[in-house]
Amino acid sequence: MSRLKATLKATAATTLAASLAFAPGLAAASPLGSDPIRLVIPFGPGGGSDITARVLSATAPEFCGPRIDVVSMSGAAGLEAVNFVRNAEPNGHTLLVTDYGPIVTSGFVDDVDWSHDDWQPVMNFTEWLPTVYTRPDHDIQTIEDWMEAAESEPGTITFGHASPLGIVHLPLILLEMETGMENVHVPTSGGGETRSMVMGGHIDLGMTLPASIASEVAAGELTALGVFADERSPALPDTPTFKESGYDVALPAWLMIFATSDVPSETVEFLQDCFMEALASPTAVAMSDRVNAGIEPLNAEDSARLYQNTVDTIGSILREIGEID
């Protein structure tokens, strides 16, 4: 840890020296000027998106030029942040960092004045793999247990997820669509409430992201049933995927940086390059490991493909359950 701190201090010193010595050179190479870059997140501070964005804001100024601020705007269920970025000057200084909820799902179900095509991905941080879990003394301990219990008494298993149609709810809907099983859906205020209801015995199952339960699962205080992904999660190597159990249901949630589509492509390219470079730096890698962020950056092109796929998948789920026409 102290080595990391030394690196950080060194980095800060280098940045300072570099900006003093090469300030004009940098400005010429960068289409960005010296105004700070704002990474706007549509969630409250302290969550996974905030922590991940802060790894970038701490390391990227050295590569991108200007200072980088993380701004949290959770108002209007995240739409305030989205609208703020949408209405900002399209110069690459105001970017949105979000999972698919406030942009893909909201773009379908909410009354917004933008469409999915009005956004272009700059890069993708990571893919979060939604995971079903319960307490270790519960009857249901595996995906098979769950399926059997749901078959013998349909509609009795209570399942806690965060906000409706969010990233830890849609996978459950998708699974029910695939298998025809029924559960009682219990929305909660978030991962903390789901967890205390599962641990206190008030509900049967819950869904969350691997990083938040990995250490409890390793210590045997929680059981992870299955992961909604094609591959197992590195944080939960012993937890099977639903695919392995014969249910072809995968719905990872990415965390992506977006610019509006009217930001010039050379600006987006510059941002992509300097962000990717920053995240590949030893400091950023050490930080990412330390905070369990699991950052595996994707460039703009791959992110755009991922984004388009998600728009298609979420669109078909929402059509199927009658949320949209």
Next chain:
Amino acid sequence: MIESLLGGLYLAFSPEVIMFVAVGVFMGVTLGAIPGLSGDMAIAILLPIVFFLEPAAALGLLTGIYKGGMFGGSISAISFGVPGTPGSAATAIDGYQAKLKGYPNKALNTALYSSVIGDTTSDFVLIFLALPLAIVALTFGPVEFFALYAFSLLLISALTKGKVAKGVAMAALGILLAMIGRDPIGGSLRLTFGIPALSGGLALIPVLVGIFAVSELIIQLSRAWMERARRIVDDTKRQAESLLGDYDASKDKLTFREFRANMKATWIGTTMGTLIGALPGAGSSLAAFISYGLAQRFSRNRDDFGKGSLEGVAAAEAGNSATSGSTLIPLFAFGIPGSATAALFGAAFILMGMTPGPRLIYDHTEVIYALFLILIYANLINLALSHFLLPLYSKIAMIQSRILLPIVCVLAILGTFAAGNSVIDVWVLLFAGLLGVVLRIYNFPLAPLILGFIVAPGAERALRQALLIGRGEWTHLLSSPIAIGLYATAAIMILTFTVLMRERKDPTPPAAGKEGQG
């Protein structure tokens, strides 16, 4: 064990760490005292500092801000009648009345001592009783939470004699206002009247500041306007002589006798605050209101409540500050962040590479021991620093309101904007101010409105979760002994309160009595 304790001591009492704690306390008190800004916001903004400081120093700074902010909120609650933080909304009820009577210093000192007593006790509970209390906290599910919220609403609505009907109406209005926005269960929009900006609901801080501060400003301004002609003629000279009016600081000292008389209320607040703080999701404002309500029920001078009772200030402040240690209990015991503050501390731990949860204390023994020590001695720093600052603050409180209130309101509007970066919040603030004016003119109690607004989201979620889990059977709400106990206590308290009050002295004609039962 001994070695890590010594290591913790060494970390906690290094000059650098002590300095960060003191700076944090000072920042917290100051920010907490500005309506709209709170310690939580400062912690959120300063979170990245953990990348650059040693863990003990970073945690010291955050702890200091948190504790200072917890107390700082009561400064503006007492001085201007504007709760500086949501947690101090209950403090404003009696604290502001005490100030109007010319005793801001007494009220501020009462708030400080009860805050520090509540907070320190709660920290000891966190250190020694975290696990057992956390296990108890987990038995609170939707059924129990709904009972707790219903209990608190009844308790506060029935606070004022003869105003029970108005109290219940205000609680209902608060709940209604809180329902604007997105349905927490179905996810659909409701009561937004087609205004997209309302889809996230009304934010707490602008509603709070608007109802308390902006309405007060409007009333003061209109009063000043009406008296203007008269004043200009004969008062200008006298007012110019003294900025402070006729405030006499020497009569405004908290005596030991008064301090002792508040001890019962302080301990009620400390107990309730510690217990409620340990429940994930309940929060410091709920703890303050419940403590206030209970202290009134058990007080010998019940009728003084709402009229500047120091006991009322003591109970509310002990109640909100006593959540500050115990709110970390679910985080330490299970890794569950039970409040916004706990979530921020959790994030700080994660950023430092420490995973919150039961392993925390084993994996990072020295840092956690240091944190425990910091939690305790930060209270002493808070006590010393605030003791030094309070005479100054109480003088500020007595600056004439026509000068003070506009400043407070500008700070409130700026603070509100800074809190959410949102212009809508400023509009909400102004509308809440107008609503506050109407309610004040017709003598409606504001506390039930605020409590209704604060607990409604949790209460609605708990009710509907309970009904989902119980497959729509309403009897499921009575399926837990804790819930039944809470409902029964509420019923008994309301009954004895209304009956007792009527028997003891009821000089008013039956008409007022009827309202009292409503």
